[in-house]
Amino acid sequence: MTIRWRLSRTDTILVAVLAAMLALTFLISQENTDARLVKSTLENRARAAEINLAEVGTGASAADLTQALERARSTLTNPFPSEEKAAAFGVDIEQFATKNRVSISNWNNSYTNAVFRNKRYPVVRHILTIEGSYESLLKFLGEVTATPLAVTVESAAIRLQSPGGNIWHLNVEMLVYYVE
Numbered sequence: 001m002t003i004r005w006r007l008s009r010t011d012t013i014l015v016a017v018l019a020a021m022l023a024l025t026f027l028i029s030q031e032n033t034d035a036r037l038v039k040s041t042l043e044n045r046a047r048a049a050e051i052n053l054a055e056v057g058t059g060a061s062a063a064d065l066t067q068a069l070e071r072a073r074s075t076l077t078n079p080f081p082s083e084e085k086a087a088a089f090g091v092d093i094e095q096f097a098t099k100n101r102v103s104i105s106n107w108n109n110s111y112t113n114a115v116f117r118n119k120r121y122p123v124v125r126h127i128l129t130i131e132g133s134y135e136s137l138l139k140f141l142g143e144v145t146a147t148p149l150a151v152t153v154e155s156a157a158i159r160l161q162s163p164g165g166n167i168w169h170l171n172v173e174m175l176v177y178y179v180e
Contacts, residue, residue: 080150086124086178089149093126100140102132102170114175116150123175130170131161137170150177 080086090109097104106129114123130137137158144151154173161167 080121080177080179083122083178083180085149086176089124089147089151089176090126092147093128093144096140096143097130100132100136100143102130102136102140105129105131105169114177116152116177121177122180123177126172126174126176128170128172128174130172131167132170133166134158134168137168141170141172144174151175152177 094104106127108127110125112123112125113120114125115121130140132140141153141156145153152175154175156170156172158168158170161169
């Protein structure tokens with residue numbers, strides 16, 4: 001037994017209109033997704049380059065805008081900071097230690113080279129021994145690795161100073177990559 005559906009002309013037109021509306025809705029949502037992606041990409045580039053697009057409306061000079069564009073190009077083509085910024089990271093380490101209530105008992109730093117993504121870059125190597133509560137040491141490491149500079153933790157070892165105590169020692173080696 002075969003059942004046949006027979007649609008009236010009006011029903012056929014309604015089905016066709018409904019199908020067209022669904023296709024149009026899909027195309028519009030794809031366009032919105034693409035537009036959001038482009039907007040997000042442009043916002044990220046502006047943030048990374050510290051470009052304040054409002055400067056254009058306030059009459060910023062052409063030289064200021066040119067400098068902002070140069071910063072943008074540098075940020076997009078090179079993820080590593082200058083040697084000066086990499087060397088200044090030592091100040092950040094001290095601030096992170098103070099903020100997280102840990103003390104640095106030993107600190108050596110040196111300039112050397114390291115490989116990143118199959119390419120050799122200059123780095124500032126920091127080898128530290130830090131003391132504090134376990135939670136404070138973890139917070140310190142979290143802040144160090146969350147910095148916008150290219151910092152890697154090459155090794156870290158933590159041990160309790162004495163059984164039953166609350167003072168821990170953290171030996172850590174960090175590399176701060178930079179370009180010359």
